[in-house]
Amino acid sequence: MPVNCHLPSGKSNLRKTIDGTISHDEKEKTAETIAFMLNEFFPQFAKEIYGKDISGQNKELLKEWFMHASVAAPFFNWRLFFPEIDVVGGFDIVIGNPPYGGTKIDDDIKNSLGLESKDIYGAFIARFLSSGDVPLKAGGVLAYIVSDTFMTIKSHKSLRKQMMNHFLHKMIRVHPDTFKATVNTAIIICERNSGKGTQIPDVHHCQMVDMTNISIHENYERFVEVLHRTEGFASRKNEANGEYAIYYYSQSLINTNSNIPFFVASPKLFAFMNDSGPELKIEWIEIRGNRIPFRAININGKDIKVVKLEQVAEAKVGLQTGDNPSYLFQNPEARGTYRSIEDFRELLLSEDDLEKIRSNEILRLDVIEKGITKNDKRSNRYFEGRYIVPYDKGGESDADEGWMPNYYVPTNYYIDWSEWAVNRMRTLTSRERNRLNGVTGGNDRLCSRFQNSETYFKAGITFSRTGYYAPTFRYSAYTVYDTKAPIIFITFQIENDNIFGILCSKLMKFIIKNYIGHTVDTQVDEIKEASIILNYNNEESISNLVKKIIEKQKKDPRYDYAPNEQLEIDRLIYEAYGLNDEDIQEVENWYARRYPKLVQVGQNN
Numbered sequence: 001m002p003v004n005c006h007l008p009s010g011k012s013n014l015r016k017t018i019d020g021t022i023s024h025d026e027k028e029k030t031a032e033t034i035a036f037m038l039n040e041f042f043p044q045f046a047k048e049i050y051g052k053d054i055s056g057q058n059k060e061l062l063k064e065w066f067m068h069a070s071v072a073a074p075f076f077n078w079r080l081f082f083p084e085i086d087v088v089g090g091f092d093i094v095i096g097n098p099p100y101g102g103t104k105i106d107d108d109i110k111n112s113l114g115l116e117s118k119d120i121y122g123a124f125i126a127r128f129l130s131s132g133d134v135p136l137k138a139g140g141v142l143a144y145i146v147s148d149t150f151m152t153i154k155s156h157k158s159l160r161k162q163m164m165n166h167f168l169h170k171m172i173r174v175h176p177d178t179f180k181a182t183v184n185t186a187i188i189i190c191e192r193n194s195g196k197g198t199q200i201p202d203v204h205h206c207q208m209v210d211m212t213n214i215s216i217h218e219n220y221e222r223f224v225e226v227l228h229r230t231e232g233f234a235s236r237k238n239e240a241n242g243e244y245a246i247y248y249y250s251q252s253l254i255n256t257n258s259n260i261p262f263f264v265a266s267p268k269l270f271a272f273m274n275d276s277g278p279e280l281k282i283e284w285i286e287i288r289g290n291r292i293p294f295r296a297i298n299i300n301g302k303d304i305k306v307v308k309l310e311q312v313a314e315a316k317v318g319l320q321t322g323d324n325p326s327y328l329f330q331n332p333e334a335r336g337t338y339r340s341i342e343d344f345r346e347l348l349l350s351e352d353d354l355e356k357i358r359s360n361e362i363l364r365l366d367v368i369e370k371g372i373t374k375n376d377k378r379s380n381r382y383f384e385g386r387y388i389v390p391y392d393k394g395g396e397s398d399a400d401e402g403w404m405p406n407y408y409v410p411t412n413y414y415i416d417w418s419e420w421a422v423n424r425m426r427t428l429t430s431r432e433r434n435r436l437n438g439v440t441g442g443n444d445r446l447c448s449r450f451q452n453s454e455t456y457f458k459a460g461i462t463f464s465r466t467g468y469y470a471p472t473f474r475y476s477a478y479t480v481y482d483t484k485a486p487i488i489f490i491t492f493q494i495e496n497d498n499i500f501g502i503l504c505s506k507l508m509k510f511i512i513k514n515y516i517g518h519t520v521d522t523q524v525d526e527i528k529e530a531s532i533i534l535n536y537n538n539e540e541s542i543s544n545l546v547k548k549i550i551e552k553q554k555k556d557p558r559y560d561y562a563p564n565e566q567l568e569i570d571r572l573i574y575e576a577y578g579l580n581d582e583d584i585q586e587v588e589n590w591y592a593r594r595y596p597k598l599v600q601v602g603q604n605n
Helices: 008-021 027-041 045-050 059-067 083-088 107-112 120-129 154-163 220-228 251-256 269-273 351-359 361-370 419-427 430-436 496-503 506-516 539-555 565-576 581-594 596-604
Strands: 091-096 136-147 167-174 185-191 205-211 245-250 282-287 290-299 302-308 313-316 328-330 388-392 413-416 461-464 472-475 487-490 531-533
Touching: 120 136, 120 154, 205 220, 245 251, 245 581, 251 269, 269 290, 269 506, 269 581, 351 361, 361 419, 413 419, 461 496, 472 496, 487 496, 496 531, 496 539, 496 565, 506 565, 506 581, 539 565, 565 581, 581 596
Parallel strands: 091 136, 167 205
Antiparallel strands: 136 185, 167 185, 205 245, 282 290, 290 302, 302 531, 313 487, 328 413, 388 413, 461 472, 461 487
């Protein structure tokens, strides 16, 4: 006999009945029983859950919905499971540790929650902070332990945009061992806004904390001590040192950058990222006959001319071979398992050969398209049988010794650029590759991706984008480059050495890793957002110092520039960007927190 499931008592009775029916050992049978039960007691079940009638009872959906076999938060029907909460309009507080990594949510769930990323934990956040029917009441608190990747990466911008409609109270980035997760984690505390369209007042401040250097297992007492310092933050000032940092700033400040990053760093220096705030000031400058707009950023009473890197340079990703072992070689000491170049060194093109290709546009494009011939002596693509060229594939660093692969660091990798190799890369499918490797399956899709091939054999600055110390910047090999070693091509005839000095400075590392993308993988689109200063007084001095470093690196590949010329470059960059002593200490403290090994090596030297 049907009951009124719209009353709390009816829903509660139905829930108890179904709870008593569940048998985890017989899920299929249980799902069928539940289907009949809901059909009798809750005939409008499908329509209420999905907004439309579904012909018959879909047992799989019922099983996912009730048995929690799905990770999808939308299946959580809180009005049925917690009818007493429905009466008061939702939960007062939701505490959880949603899953992150591994399985992704489906497109329909992602789209229904207004997200761009398929990360599961993002769906759990949006389920309680989106604009739809949510279980968290107005004024209710959401407290989660989640991956910290959502704080800056572009694919989570829509999630951050949703969260900005509510009160951000705390975000505490903790040491990786705190929750024994495989990714860096953060504790977030948010309060649901009172209603749609209600603005968050400028006076509301959020607290952002960096405790990534304090292990809860190795130094529990210190962890607790610093954690207690985050309590009652309304009357406190910013604290930042080489061990931890606690910042307080108006939530509205986040909106002054178009990517809406949740940053754990100096609110003052975030001014360099202002590209959409109410105080944004746009002016124009002429560079080599080209007029480009710049942002006039006021730091310590001085207007600093700043542009995004993409306004004065192009950043491109390169080749994906689809079968590296067939084409690549490496120096014996390099990381990897490719063939040793020592057995093929006589087949390397000389620097004169490479310059011939670079200086002849017709030949350059021909080599890119067809490769280098091994045997046809009549061809202008013949180089005495040589066909292997240097290949930019990302740099390595030895942090224990304090060495970073910046400025001039010849690549450790090489690629077969013969006619055979180029033709195979352009035609080999995944099915054919699998067959050659004795594996079944695959499809007719090409294995390789010739991305931005028109720029191969051109001069540029390459950067390693993946790793704890990334990005690192150096002169490219001016040949072919990998998707893991993108190239920056400077436009407007700006001096490369000046850009080098800026990109390799501590300040630029601070800006990129705090405000643009704090994860271990620095994307090309993130590099384009770097704040580059224009027309500053000490350009020549910085350029000369960079030249000195490169000259010394050519003589000694492991020349330690950090305690020498780099110190003066950093000082000149601080000065050019208008920083005072307090600002400089802010950057230096962050660098000590982020790269303690490098700082320790520098102190020992």
